[in-house]
Amino acid sequence: MKILILAHHAEGLYLPRRELMMQLKAAGHTVIASIPRGKCYEKVAAIVDEVIETPVQRRGMNPIKDLRLIFFYRRLLKQYKPDCILSFAIKPNLYGGMMGRWYHIPYLMNVTGLGTAFAKDNLLCKVATFLYKLVAGHEQTIFFQNEGNRLTLERHGVFWKNPVLIPGSGVNLNLHKFEEYPSDEDSIKFVFVSRILKEKGIYELAEAAREIRKEYQNVEFHVLGKCEDGYEKVVKKWHKEGIVIYHGHQNDVHEYLKKAHALIHPSYYPEGMSNVCLEASATGRPVITTCDIYGCKETIEDGVTGLGVKARNVQDLYSAIVKFINLPYEEKKKMGIAARKKMENEFDRRIVIRAYQREIQQIEGK
Known part of the structure; x- marks a missing residue:
């Protein structure tokens, strides 16, 4: 399969998800990553088949820049015709999800957090709720990293076909190995x-x-x-x-x-x-x-x-x-x-990888 990954931060994609990208490659998939240039950009490029520099702003809502991002994703899907989209973080989830729905492409959305959009019942909250409703229901799977994010969206009337709870991004137990506890005699x-x-x-x-x-x-x-x-x-x-x-x-x-x-x-x-x-x-x-x-x-x-x-x-x-x-x-x-x-x-990261593998296998089966 051709898998397109949408993320808003090169380092935020590489550090917690390099093992997932490696597993996808090892399984024979073609993996394309759409991320802004920054720290770890080249490290992502060394894993995937192709990396595409993408104009994503992590914070803030600028209607003109966000509209440009939507059209960028639209061109991306038309050009690469992926079999599946994996998205991480708010803007890739929402804008990538909108385009995925438009072109009937299955996607796996990972809610890495809701940010401050739902902190107050204001215009930003209403806009975010509207956008989530646009993408809800079409996705193959939505991964929630905690139960609170799902409950918050449901309180705002956003419901999902296939919500799956995963233990965050998990942790690489080999990379973050157990260390002997230090002495506390001096400090x-x-x-x-x-x-x-x-x-x-x-x-x-x-x-x-x-x-x-x-x-x-x-x-x-x-x-x-x-x-x-x-x-x-x-x-x-x-x-x-x-x-x-x-x-x-x-x-x-x-x-x-x-x-x-x-x-x-x-x-x-x-x-x-x-x-x-x-x-x-x-x-x-x-x-x-x-x-x-x-x-x-x-x-x-x-x-x-x-x-x-x-x-x-x-x-x-x-x-x-x-x-x-x-x-x-x-x-x-x-x-x-x-x-x-x-x-x-x-919280072993392999738990998260297996969850993705199961969902991708279902898409392949269809």
Whole structure:
């Protein structure tokens, strides 16, 4: 089969889905990827048969640019005539889905998150609901990474023929291998790994860290990630004050996870499934994350593999961090071992690949 992949970010396609692309190629399919040029673009090109530079803006809704993207996808489908479309993220899902429906091409849509479109009942929400209704019902399969995204769409009247729940993008257990738990005799290291955004809980982390640093001199808060929307100035200010240690964007996150005693991820961003929570857990590190946010709460078992905190609640986050600091070393280590086991049982990336293989085989059968 000729399979066309639509994504809004080269790195976002390569890092969590390179194994899927490799498996599709190994099965004898012709794989074409439509992505914007950027980091990991060439790595995607080294796997697939052809990569097409595509004008996708990850964030914002510009009607003119979005219309251009729709027509770009239309030309793409006319030219390549794929047997199946795989799409990831909002714009490829919606605009690629619209064109897939127009040309009667089966597609497998992956809802990697709903973004902020459904945060408020406003014009953006109404437009997004309308677009989802346009594509709903035609698709071969829609993959949801968490139950909350499906329920949100259904509350807005969007229903699907074949919804399938998958464990996010899964985690490569060989790449993110289990690491021995580090000693905490000299210091206790927490790590935050994310795009630096308000919705990722960075302000809550900084406020909690400020108070903890006053009480515990041997505790460090390491922050990794690219600053977006002008956050760099405030993060560097926290770094200068000694509240956090900011490392900027890092390619090799595993090395930082390996040295940490726990990951802190107080996100309330409406995502599909937190990859960093999966990667930290696979490494054998406990995770402190939001227990009331879909895409985060599924990644831990509170008190067993990590600690759950309420979103947007500095006091709750502070209390959880202090609780973790005061746990006996063997309890921390035991949490990390349980976290790895949870990943092996529930979030192995091979589970996700098998789900795609089943659906593609059904399309081939038809």
